[in-house]
Amino acid sequence: MSCCGPSRRTLLAAIGLSAILPATGLVRSSSARAQPNSLIATDLEVVTITDRSVIVTWTTMAQDPAGRPVPADSDAEVRIGPADSPRAPVAVYADAEPTPFHYAEIDGLEPGRGYRFEAWSNGVRARPALTLTTLTPGSPEFTGEFTTLVPPPGRPLRTIALANDVHYGEEVSGLVIDDLPPGFRQESDLPPYPEVMLAALLDDLRHPDRSAERLIIAGDLTSEATAAQSRAVRTHLDGWGALGHDYLVARGNHDRPHLGAEYQSCAPAAADHRDCWADQFTPRQQLVEHEVGGLRLIGLDTSELDGAGGSIERPQFDHLAELLRADPHRPTLVFGHHPVTIESGLTNTAGPAFVLNRPDSAELQSLYERAPGVFLQHSGHTHRNRRTRPDAACAVEFLEVAAVKEYPGGYSLLRMYEGGYMVNFYKTRTPAAKRWSATTRAEYFGLLPDYTLGTCADRNHVVLRDFSGLG
Structure with a gap:
């Protein structure tokens, strides 16, 4: 079962709407054929905006003989021009290789400059889907314009990848209550989707245009934390780098200890549970610490023994307090599976019980007030891109990152200057x-897109901070 979909109330409303709204899913049958002259270019999204680049994605589809939308191969073109120029945008990207799933990355832009853009396939201009996220006035998809970021001052220091929610071993994506809503399975001739998405993540991070030095995974590496799932995801990650150096992990609620015969060979845990995840990674409710060039990385285990909510037990809290008290001004990035703030509790579809419990959240943020070096907390669990406000007087960004395993399917890069x-x-x-x-x-x-994609500012932003002491 998915941990992070809409609430029961939202689901029931969606079921009612589904009777009157057209289906939006792709027909996955390989035998479906598109009808000629029925091409549409849809799902336009301006996913990534950096200081010098932009990434635009869209899908081309057509109707099959039964009138159902199916992916349709097409070429791709992106036109860009300065927003303050009277001239029409010009082609800066072209890909003649036919595909339904278009990913156009354009480099060489100027920092802090506005641009107009258009995406085309076979003479058809791509349009955003009927989602609030991309049709909100002011969004790049709605206005046809974007503005590149202005990077922080000073020299670049390092790049860290923030990811979460792999759900290795999961077979059906999108379930909330029993078999509702209809879930999505991988096509039978393809590898399981968690493996596909994890492999794509690890492949991306080694490319020169990403060049992540460290990978942080904030929980839910597995679907049900069996011995086989825990061992397999560790093997995949070890093929990319070394645990505790190249990549760091924190436990999520899906990685918690379990009961049952399937788990009996694994490490013992409280209340007769068995902890297969600990056999591959770290014991339950134990934080991890790592330092790179003066930057401190702390991973918290916020999982509970049973259930989806989050908590931090006293020994781990005391250990964290000791670390922060000993060096409160050291630049510190904290990561853990469960979001922390009241705003996150009120805006995620499962409600306040889904995030870190209120007493622990208040104590954690109180620690941050006395440790001004803490600048960011990275969380997963909600499968969405969202920044939320702290509840205390701490200058910490609380950032939730969308899931690796499903739409929008990715990760965030933290580029430090x-x-x-x-x-x-x-x-x-x-x-x-x-x-x-x-x-x-x-x-x-x-x-799903209205919940998980996040606003352009949630996905792409700059924060000024003094990191001049870092190596």
Whole structure:
């Protein structure tokens, strides 16, 4: 079962709407054929805006003989021009290789400048889907314009990838209550989708245009934390780098200890539970700490023994307090699976019980008030891109990052400079990952993009901060 979809009330409303709204999912049958002259270019999204680049994605579709939308191969072109120029945008990107799933990355832009853009396929201009996120006045998809970021001052320091919610071993994506809403399975001739999406993430991070030095995964590495799932996801990650150096992990609620015969060979945990995840990673409710060039990285285990909510037990809290008290001004990034703030509790679809419990949240933020070096807390769990406000007088950004395993299917890069940092969300871009992301954007009767994609500012922003002491 998915942990992070709409609430029961939202789901029931969606079921009612589904009777009157057209289906938005892709027909996955390989035998479906598109009708000629029925091409549409849809799902336009300006996913990533950095200081010098922009990434635009869209899908081309056509009707099959039964009138159902199916992916349709097409070429791709993006036209861009300065927003303050009277001249029409000109072609700056072209890809003649036919595909339904278009991913156009344009580099060489000027920082802090406004641009107009258009995306085209076979003479058809791409338009955003009927989602509030991309049709909100002021969004790049609505206005046809975007403005590149202005990077923080000073020299670049390092790049860290922030990811979460792999759900290795999961077979059906998008379930909330029993078999509702209709879930999505991978096509039978393709590898399981968690493997596809994890492989796409790891492939992306080694490319020169991403070049992440460290990977942080904030929980839900597995679907049910079996011995096989825990061992397999560790093997995949070890093929990319070394645990505790190249990549760091924190436990999520799906990675918690379990009961049952399937878990009996694993490490013992409280209340007769068995902890297969601990056999591969770290014991339950134990934080991890890592330092790179003066930057401190702290991972918190916010999982509970049973259930989806979050908590921090006293020994781990005391350990964290000791670390922060010993060096309160050291630049520190904290990561853990469960979001922290009241705003997150009120805006996620499962409600306040889904995030870190209120007493622990208040104590955690109180620690941050006395440790001004803490500048960002990275969370997963909600499967969405969202920044929320702290509840205390601490200068900490609380950032939720969308899931690796399903639409929008990606990760965020934290690029640090002497004078601050820049955050950008990236979709993964292997052909299989693009197909799966396009398929799962129809989860929850097509409501998923409005919940998980986030605003352009949630996905792409700059924060000024003094990191001049970092190496």
